[in-house]
Amino acid sequence: MFKLKPLVAAAGLVAILGGPAMAQNLFAPIATVNDSIVTEFELQQRIRFLSLLNAPGATRKAALESLISERLRNEAVRDSGLEVTEEGVNNALEEFASRANLSLPEFIDVLSQAGVDRETFRDFVVNAVTWRDLIRARYGARVSISESEIDGLLSTQGSGASNLRVQLSEIIIAAPPEEAARVGAIAERIADSKSTQEFSSFAREYSATASRDAGGRLPAQALSDLPPSLQPLILALSPGEVTQPLNIPNAVALFQLRDIQETGVSAPVYSSIEYAAYYLTGGRSAETLQQAANLRAEIDVCDDLYAFAKGQPEGVLDRETKAPGELPQDFAIELSKLDPGEVSTALTRSNGQALVFLMLCSRTAEQNAEISREEAANTIRQRRLSGFADSYLEELRADARISIK
Template sequence: MNNAFAPVLAALLALSTAFVPGPAAAQATTPIDSIAAVVDEDVILRSELDRAVANITAQYASQPGQLPPRDVLERQVLDRLVLARLQLARARESGIRVSDGELAQAIESVASRNRMTQDQLRARLVQDGLSYEEFRDSLRDELLLERLRQRYVQSRVQVSEAEIDQLLAVREIGGPEVRLANIIVALPDGATAEDIATAQKKARDIKSVVERGEIDFAAAAIRFSDAPNALEGGNIGWRALDAIPPAFVGLIQQLKPGEISEPVRGPGGYQLIQLVETREQGTQTMTEYNAQGILIRATPTVPSETARQKAQALRDRIVAGEDFAAIAREHSEDTMSRNDGGDMGWFPVNAWGTSVGAQLTQLRDGEISQPFQSEVGWHVIKRLGTREQDVTEQNRRNQAREIIAQRKAEEEFERFLRQMRAEAFVESRLTKD
C-alpha cells in the first residue's frame, strides 16, 4: 500500500490499526478458503484475516523487521477482528445506525483532510488495491463502533464538582505533559513463580536490546508487546502528569526523554515505559468580546427578505442617532438579550454562533454591523470591546473533568469489552489451517 495514502487510512483506523473490511465486502471480493474463527453465530474468514494482515505488513513494507513473526501478528490481528465483530453486532442489536447521508459526510471529510476530491479518493483507493465499496463498508463500521462506545460511556460516566475539587486538591493540573510509550509482557491468570520470572527476564532483555541500539522502542513494541497498542509501536500519546496513575508518576519523573524504565509489575504482567518527550503548559488566555445584538427571526410567516428589511430599517434608525438598547428592547426577538437592551455580555468569539463570531472579528469597537443572516434569522450587532481573559483556572477544572471522565470511560468500556468477550462463543481455528 502506498505510504502517501496513510492519512486516509488513519481516518479509517481511529479504533483499530488494520484496515478491516466488513464481512460482506470480504465475501464479495475474495473466495471463501477457510474459517479463521467462529464468533457466536458469525465467522471470520481466513481471507479477511489475510487481508487485514496484508494491510499491516504493507504499512511496514520498508521496515519488515519491526513486525513480529507471522503467527504472532496473525493472532494479534485476529483478536482485534473478533472484538470488532462483537462490537458491531452489539451496535446493530442496540439500534445504532449510520445513515447514507452521514456516511457521505464522513467520506467527504476523509477526502478533505487529505486534500483530495472524492474522485481522487476513489482513484487512490484503486491504486492501493481497495475497492470503494470496501472503503465505505469499513468506514461505516468504524462510525458504528465509535457510536457504540459513545452511547455506552455517556450513559454511565458522570463527573461531579466534588470529584473535580478532590482531584485538584491532590494533583497539580496544568503542569508539564509527557508523551509516553509502553511495552507489556503479559502474564497468564494464576501465573506460577516460573511464569513471573520468565516474563520479568523477557522484559529486561527487551530493554537491553533497545538500549544497545539493536532495535528502537517502537519496533520492539510491535514485535514483542502483548498490549493492545502494540501495532502502534506502543504509543500512549500525550498525558498530563495528573492523568497518570500515581504509582507511575514518580517513576516517569525520574526518566529523561528517550529513557526506558525498569520492568514494572502490573495487573497484566510486566511493563516497560518510555518517556518520549516532555512539554510545558503556560498561562492560557482567551479573547472575549462584549457586544449588543438585535435579532429579527425568519419564520414561515415572516419571509427571510422581510426579516432582512426590518433589520436594515432598525440599523438605519440606530445609525441616525436612536439608542441601540431602546430599539433592542422594543424590537429584538432574542429572548436572552432583549430585556437587557441587547447586551450579550462578555463571551468567547463563537459562543453566540459562528455567524455572529465571524462578524465580531471584522468589526472595530463601537462599530455596527450590516444586517447578516444566521440559521435563525437576521442580526445587527454592535461590538463594544474586547479583552484577554485568563482562563487557566477554568481550563484546569475542565482538564480535571476530562481526566476523570476519560479514566472512568476507559474503565467502563474496558469492563464492557471484557464482559462481552467472556460471554461470546469464540473459537480460533488458526492452528487448524
C-alpha cells in the first residue's frame, strides 16, 4: 500500500521539471536503447507519476535510468513471444489502484488531475507484470527450496528487547541416583571456583558435554537464546562467578560467566522450538556413545530419525514443538547451544540408562509465528527470482546500444 501525494504538490511539478526550453520539444529523443527511443515527454511523465506515488526515483537521473531499463525489459519480453491479455492488464491496473485504496476509475482520475497520462500508468504496470512473468518462465524451474532454508527464514527476522551477548563456560556432570551424593559434593566444590582456569580444569575432568575438551568454554551467544529460567541466574553473576549447582534429570549443571557485552543489534526472540529426542539404551557407555556417533554421521535433519525408530517400541522417539519456557530445563540448556540439524548427547533419561540423542529441528522467531511454511517458501522464491532478474537485466544492458543525449 502507498500514499498519494497531495494533488497541489504534484501539480507543482510542472514548474519544477523545466523551463521553456524543455517545453519546446517534448517529443524529442533524450535517449536511445537499441532501436527504441525515450522522449522528454515520457521522462517528465515518469517523474510526475513517481512523485505522485511518493515513490523513490522521482529525480530526472533516476527516472531516465528506469525508462532505459524498461526498454530493455520490453525488448526481452517481445523476443520471448510472451503476451499479456487485456483482461490481465486490467486486473493488474485494478490491483495497483487498490494499493491506494481507490478503484481504477478513481485512480485514473487522480492521475489526470496531476497531469499524468493514463498510458504512462499503463506502460509502467504492464512492463512490471510481463517482466515478472518472463522471469518466472525463464528461471522458475531453477529455484528449488529446501526445508532447511524455510527453517532458516522462520528462525530469523524477529527482534527482542535484549541486545546482550554472554560468554559462558559449562559443566554438566552425569549423576545417576547411586552417584547423586558424590556428584553433589563435586558440584559444590566447582561452584566455589575462583578463576576461569580452575573452572576449565574441572570441566575437562568431570563434564559430560562436547565442550569439555575446550575447558567447558562455549561460543558467545545472545542472552535471549538461553533458557528463560537460566537468564536471570546469568545476569546475577559478575565475570568469573559460577552459578549454584542446577539439578537436572540424572545430572548437575554449572555455568561460569566469562564476559557480558551489549551489542547494537537486538537478538531474536523465539516463539517456539522444535526438537527430536531419540533414546538409546545403554546410557553413557562407550558402546552407546559410539552408536550415537554413528547415527549422527548418517542423518542430516530430524525427519531422518523416523527411519531408525521404525519398528521400535513407542516412545523411543519424541518430536515436539514447544515455547522456550515449556522445554524441560536440561533440554533447553542443550538446545540453546545448537543450530538446526545439530545434535547433543550430553543428557540421559531412565536413571541414566538411556542416552538422549537430542537434535534441534528448527526455531521460529516470534515475529514469524503466524507465517506458514508456504509463505516462507514464497518469500525465498521471490528473493531468488529477483536475483535472477537483476542479473538478466545487467546482461541485457551490457549487450545493448545505449545513448543518452
